Amino acid sequence: MDRRAKSVIEFIGEISDCVTEDEVNELAILIVQRLGGKSFVYTSLLPSKDPNTDENFRFFIGCDDELCRVYSSRKWIMNDPFFEYAKRHNAPITGSKIKTQTSAQQEMLDFFSKHGFRSGLVVPTHTPSDSKSRMGVLYVGSDEEPPVGEPKLLGQRILFQAMGMELLLWWNRRLRSIAMRRYSVDDEELELMRLFDEGRSGSDIGVLLNLKKHQVYKLSDLLTEKFNVEKMAEALVIAKAEGLL
Amino acid sequence: MSMKSQTLKSLGYSLCLVPQALLIIGCLSGVPWLSIAFFFVILPFLRLVVGNDLSKPAADPSPSWRTYYQMMPRVYSYAWFGTLGFILSWLNTEAMGVLTYIWFALALWIVCSLNTAVGHELIHSNLASDRRLGKILCASVGYFHFFEEHQSHHKKTGHHHGGDAAEVGTSIYRYAMSRYLRTFNAGYEYEIARLNKGNIQRWRHRMAWRCLIPIGVALLFFLAGGIGGLTLYLFEVVATAFSVQAITYLQHWGLSEKSTPEMINFGYSWEDGCWMQACVTLNHAYHADHHLRPSRPYYLLRQRNGGLPLPASYPVCFILALFPNFFTRIMHCRLGKWLEDEQARLSLQHNTDCIGVSRLARIAAQKMI
Numbered sequence: 016m017d018r019r020a021k022s023v024i025e026f027i028g029e030i031s032d033c034v035t036e037d038e039v040n041e042l043a044i045l046i047v048q049r050l051g052g053k054s055f056v057y058t059s060l061l062p063s064k065d066p067n068t069d070e071n072f073r074f075f076i077g078c079d080d081e082l083c084r085v086y087s088s089r090k091w092i093m094n095d096p097f098f099e100y101a102k103r104h105n106a107p108i109t110g111s112k113i114k115t116q117t118s119a120q121q122e123m124l125d126f127f128s129k130h131g132f133r134s135g136l137v138v139p140t141h142t143p144s145d146s147k148s149r150m151g152v153l154y155v156g157s158d159e160e161p162p163v164g165e166p167k168l169l170g171q172r173i174l175f176q177a178m179g180m181e182l183l184l185w186w187n188r189r190l191r192s193i194a195m196r197r198y199s200v201d202d203e204e205l206e207l208m209r210l211f212d213e214g215r216s217g218s219d220i221g222v223l224l225n226l227k228k229h230q231v232y233k234l235s236d237l238l239t240e241k242f243n244v245e246k247m248a249e250a251l252v253i254a255k256a257e258g259l260l
Numbered sequence: 261m262s263m264k265s266q267t268l269k270s271l272g273y274s275l276c277l278v279p280q281a282l283l284i285i286g287c288l289s290g291v292p293w294l295s296i297a298f299f300f301v302i303l304p305f306l307r308l309v310v311g312n313d314l315s316k317p318a319a320d321p322s323p324s325w326r327t328y329y330q331m332m333p334r335v336y337s338y339a340w341f342g343t344l345g346f347i348l349s350w351l352n353t354e355a356m357g358v359l360t361y362i363w364f365a366l367a368l369w370i371v372c373s374l375n376t377a378v379g380h381e382l383i384h385s386n387l388a389s390d391r392r393l394g395k396i397l398c399a400s401v402g403y404f405h406f407f408e409e410h411q412s413h414h415k416k417t418g419h420h421h422g423g424d425a426a427e428v429g430t431s432i433y434r435y436a437m438s439r440y441l442r443t444f445n446a447g448y449e450y451e452i453a454r455l456n457k458g459n460i461q462r463w464r465h466r467m468a469w470r471c472l473i474p475i476g477v478a479l480l481f482f483l484a485g486g487i488g489g490l491t492l493y494l495f496e497v498v499a500t501a502f503s504v505q506a507i508t509y510l511q512h513w514g515l516s517e518k519s520t521p522e523m524i525n526f527g528y529s530w531e532d533g534c535w536m537q538a539c540v541t542l543n544h545a546y547h548a549d550h551h552l553r554p555s556r557p558y559y560l561l562r563q564r565n566g567g568l569p570l571p572a573s574y575p576v577c578f579i580l581a582l583f584p585n586f587f588t589r590i591m592h593c594r595l596g597k598w599l600e601d602e603q604a605r606l607s608l609q610h611n612t613d614c615i616g617v618s619r620l621a622r623i624a625a626q627k628m629i
Contacts, residue, residue, distance in 0.1 A: 034525070034552040034553060035525040035552075036525070037525075193517060193521070193524065196417075196418040196419055196420075196516065196517030196518075196528075197420075197517045197518055197521075199416070199419035199420050199421035199422060199423060199518075201415055201416065225456055237421075240421075241421050
């Protein structure tokens with residue numbers, strides 16, 4: 016099908032079919048432009064993890080390279096007012112309504128407005144409603160003056176929310192599959208771990224998974240070997256931290 | 261030289277029938293080694309001339325081209341059933357000397373191995389009739405559990421434990437033996453799980469029923485060629501099973517999330533861009549793209565930019581793999597270069613020298629100086 020004939024909703028639906036970050040990024044740029052934006056940044060993180068570790072963050076970027084370079088070198092992510100808003104709210108909000116609390120935050124917003132985010136829309140994304148789960152924030156911008164540009168972006172908030180959710184779900188799936196490969200576990204093994212985590216006994220699990228009791232314990236031994244730990248409880252801790260359970 | 265034409269590539273897919281044709285022509289003309297020469301000599305040398313595949317995949321083909329693409333694996337399969345008939349009648353009527361018998365067995369092995377590549381394409385089809393045909397095609401050469409074992413293959417790509425990535429240093433022989441047994445078991449378990457899940461009776465175990473196909477073919481070989489015919493078929497079954505393991509070994513050697521996380525966007529797979537090979541094997545060597553999108557049909561597959569290319573095409577790598585230490589050194593070096601030098605990735609991908617001609621020429625030139 017010709018890309019020009021597709022609707023924005025169809026493009027948003029295609030995000031889940033993308034297999035690489037580059038493919039998602041390319042599609043996200045297209046969607047943002049179709050919805051009247053010029054630039055976007057999507058950042059996702061695990062709020063429960065140390066914010067100072069870079070590996071916690073995942074990005075999709077469709078904006079000026081200079082902005083990314085300065086944002087990264089000045090470590091603005093540690094003090095990003097959009098993140099502070101997104102951690103506590105679900106509703107999209109225009110950039111001009113975000114109140115800055117420090118001069119560094121104001122400096123950041125000024126810099127953003129010079130690099131494709133004169134008008135902006137902040138779209139928090141959370142799933143599920145659990146403070147420990149990965150969350151994200153989509154920041155969309157345009158070069159129009161805020162009184163003109165922001166209502167336009169806000170008018171598309173439902174589609175931007177849908178896009179933000181798809182981006183978050185994409186990262187969740189991606190990171191889960193990476194963790195599954197890293198520890199060489201499959202869905203059946205994760206199901207077994209989930210049942211152990213619920214406190215079920217080996218014989219209960221055997222009945223539920225149609226396995227003999229000794230097979231359950233054999234699998235449990237294999238899992239501790241894969242997670243390189245002594246006990247199943249330790250493997251469960253790792254699996255939870257990696258978003259596998 | 262590079263092959264950019266999409267039409268030429270599309271027509272080139274018909275080259276998949278060449279090994280079968282060469283097997284028959286070879287028998288009739290008294291040179292049964294033709295298909296071996298084609299794979300192990302002509303193909304690597306031709307790559308120097310024909311080059312790599314730079315054509316774009318047929319993203320939105322016309323209905324007639326689409327039919328052509330979809331028909332190609334089916335035509336191959338039906339041609340194979342005809343070839344099988346020819347082989348049986350050949351065995352029945354011709355008395356072969358030992359040498360001719362050996363050449364014939366090796367030539368047939370090439371075709372049987374290619375059957376699994378085409379069968380692989382068919383078992384990934386979204387049409388049940390194609391999947392059935394693929395299963396029969398693979399079963400006719402003894403690899404009757406391909407469909408079931410392949411489910412676990414895709415599920416565990418990039419896994420360190422129980423995956424199909426050979427650990428660095430594992431020889432092809434050890435790998436082939438252990439993978440065959442492991443995947444046979446995985447296939448069996450997969451089918452049992454399906455039966456349990458659907459509350460289906462055990463006698464409907466598809467793998468068990470499908471194993472009757474090679475038994476039937478073996479019987480036909482015995483009837484046609486006596487003990488010699490049966491031995492020939494058993495050799496094909498073992499050799500084809502070895503080929504499947506060997507190709508998997510080449511495609512995933514040393515690549516897992518644990519050892520090479522960089523390969524996530526390349527399906528933890530090695531690939532190869534040889535135009536001729538891509539045509540003959542229906543893009544089987546574009547393995548990274550296949551692993552990223554397993555349901556994508558062969559004519560939409562492409563070599564991924566910056567992907568990890570094998571040092572040579574499959575036939576040459578297969579021969580190299582028979583010498584484990586040498587092979588490990590080459591692959592290790594190749595992987596190291598790919599990981600360390602992002603700039604070098606594209607040049608590695610455009611290599612068309614499977615047999616080290618340029619290296620030999622360089623050495624000769626240095627000696628002359």
